[in-house]
Amino acid sequence: MVNLVYRDPSFKNEDLFVDCMSELSSVEPCVEMTSLSQLERQAMKGNGLCLVFFTEALQPMQQVFIERLLASTALPIIVNAYAWDESHLENLLKCGRVTFVPEKMTPKRLNSLVGLAKIRFNSASNILEKVKLLDAQCTGLKLMSKAKSLLQRQGVSESQAHELIQKQAMDRSISLADMAQQIITAAQQLEAKKMHQFGATAPVVNKEA
Numbered sequence: 001m002v003n004l005v006y007r008d009p010s011f012k013n014e015d016l017f018v019d020c021m022s023e024l025s026s027v028e029p030c031v032e033m034t035s036l037s038q039l040e041r042q043a044m045k046g047n048g049l050c051l052v053f054f055t056e057a058l059q060p061m062q063q064v065f066i067e068r069l070l071a072s073t074a075l076p077i078i079v080n081a082y083a084w085d086e087s088h089l090e091n092l093l094k095c096g097r098v099t100f101v102p103e104k105m106t107p108k109r110l111n112s113l114v115g116l117a118k119i120r121f122n123s124a125s126n127i128l129e130k131v132k133l134l135d136a137q138c139t140g141l142k143l144m145s146k147a148k149s150l151l152q153r154q155g156v157s158e159s160q161a162h163e164l165i166q167k168q169a170m171d172r173s174i175s176l177a178d179m180a181q182q183i184i185t186a187a188q189q190l191e192a193k194k195m196h197q198f199g200a201t202a203p204v205v206n207k208e209a
Contacts, residue, residue, distance in 0.1 A: 011056050024111065043073045050118060057083035063088050079098060082104075165179050
């Protein structure tokens, strides 16, 4: 596992970059990436501890690249820039998994910053997973409610509808939400079939009459 370091061609502070590389290497191995494509390939391998991204001005294209990395890898990211667009930066930081360092980086504090970035990344990732879980649970409850309502129209009680869905889910080894979705889909297909049959057998209206 290594720290990945990328320096955009616009970043001209050679001494600062060398000092930062030296400081990072004193604690954990680090590797400089010379292009965004190389950086993406290396990050996708999953052996990166943290990414330190140096640029003179944070550009929209760079932001899109960083967002793509966040979506496909579990990589804490530190961005150092001397200029940036406020609205673009706000969107980038909204997820909580990017640590932004404005203007000049302090090499001596870099390893502490890497540790902080990892903590922030893990915390934000845990919150995101909890939000996804809650969203899935809410979706499941909505599906169950709709499926039970459909079954109740067939003359069963709410408790009987729940037991029926539960039994069928167990028999098919799927979740209650998936079983409810299958019931809803089947009801929709049946309704569509009825509508189609009605349309096919509907009497022809004589427009001339």
